[in-house]
Amino acid sequence: xxxxxxxxxxxxxxxxxxxxxxxxxxxxxxxxxxxxxxxxxxxxxxxxxxxxxxxxxxxxxxxxxxxxxxxxxxxxxxxxxxxxxxxxxxxxxxxxxxxxxxxxxxxxxxxxxxxxxxxxxxxxxxxxxxxxxxxxxxxxxxxxxxxxxxxxxxxxxxxxxxxxxxxxxxxxxxxxxxxxxxxxxxxxxxxxxxxxxxxxxxxxxxxxxxxxxxxxxxxxxxxxxxxxxxxxxxxxxxxxxxxxxxxxxxxxxxxxxxxxxxxxxxxxxxxxxxxxxxxxxxxxxxxxxxxxxxxxxxxxxxxxxxxxxxxxxxxxxxxxxxxxxxxxxxxxxxxxxxxxxxx
Numbered sequence: 001x002x003x004x005x006x007x008x009x010x011x012x013x014x015x016x017x018x019x020x021x022x023x024x025x026x027x028x029x030x031x032x033x034x035x036x037x038x039x040x041x042x043x044x045x046x047x048x049x050x051x052x053x054x055x056x057x058x059x060x061x062x063x064x065x066x067x068x069x070x071x072x073x074x075x076x077x078x079x080x081x082x083x084x085x086x087x088x089x090x091x092x093x094x095x096x097x098x099x100x101x102x103x104x105x106x107x108x109x110x111x112x113x114x115x116x117x118x119x120x121x122x123x124x125x126x127x128x129x130x131x132x133x134x135x136x137x138x139x140x141x142x143x144x145x146x147x148x149x150x151x152x153x154x155x156x157x158x159x160x161x162x163x164x165x166x167x168x169x170x171x172x173x174x175x176x177x178x179x180x181x182x183x184x185x186x187x188x189x190x191x192x193x194x195x196x197x198x199x200x201x202x203x204x205x206x207x208x209x210x211x212x213x214x215x216x217x218x219x220x221x222x223x224x225x226x227x228x229x230x231x232x233x234x235x236x237x238x239x240x241x242x243x244x245x246x247x248x249x250x251x252x253x254x255x256x257x258x259x260x261x262x263x264x265x266x267x268x269x270x271x272x273x274x275x276x277x278x279x280x281x282x283x284x285x286x287x288x289x290x291x292x293x294x295x296x297x298x299x300x301x302x303x304x305x306x307x308x309x310x311x312x313x314x315x316x317x318x319x320x321x322x323x324x325x326x327x328x329x330x331x332x333x334x335x336x337x338x339x340x341x342x343x
Contacts, residue, residue, distance in 0.1 A: 025322030076145030211245020265320025281314030
């Protein structure tokens with residue numbers, strides 16, 4: 001069974017000898033080869049240059065051949081940029097959008113979904129390069145942000161601590177909020193359909209800020225839009241939904257049409273597995289900070305997580321959030337070795 005076949009079988013909740021493995025944000029600053037490339041090209045240059053994006057995507061697979069999937073090197077904010085609201089990285093850290101979105105005129109001025117495939121052709125070109133290079137040996141994953149998560153950046157004007165402006169918009173001007181989310185939903189449908197045509201084997205939707213929404217409002221603010229996106233994609237196509245901080249909503253997420261729910265590290269994954277429908281796979285959920293410790297600790301904790309799900313089909317081993325820049329190579333190597341050797 002190839003890594004790609006193993007990954008897709010896990011998405012379909014088939015029983016396997018071991019879970020497939022990939023690591024959220026598996027390319028990045030913890031890799032010396034990434035830092036060397038970053039010294040010559042900016043992050044945005046790498047995202048927008050298909051050959052560079054493909055190279056960065058492949059770097060972790062070359063160093064850790066036990067990984068079962070390649071996750072496209074890109075950024076969720078390419079969607080706002082394609083719609084007309086660019087972004088940059090602040091010197092002090094975090095994201096800054098070109099402007100803050102706060103009027104009906106600004107929302108109306110955003111480009112339509114029809115513009116997305118052409119403006120983001122560099123993404124489909126990168127996926128095509130990767131599809132050829134991988135030749136079916138590894139699963140190829142595309143991704144994007146949820147409408148709600150993208151809207152937080154667009155309305156706040158960048159990274160935020162309190163998310164006051166997006167919440168005010170949601171509660172005080174629902175018509176404008178819905179108009180923005182409708183545009184983002186249509187754009188993401190076009191974007192994910194493009195990624196699938198270019199060869200993606202699965203799509204992961206990152207609802208990274210889903211957990212900041214008041215519980216009774218999560219459906220209207222985020223989940224209804226995610227459900228619309230999944231319904232517009234090919235039937236039974238593997239969609240992975242990651243929504244940080246939304247454990248109370250896992251059952252509702254299981255009925256969005258997503259084939260896999262990716263769970264953050266605060267959840268007991270074995271309990272999650274028992275409470276979800278049998279046809280929904282789970283992904284996760286090792287604490288990423290563990291990769292900053294020692295190989296012995298990583299091996300112990302990864303084994304504990306694996307044993308907690310022994311006999312349960314439909315598990316994709318992953319972190320509970322993105323890998324940190326401080327992750328130690330020897331810890332990542334131990335993680336990969338522990339998962340691939342487990343029976």
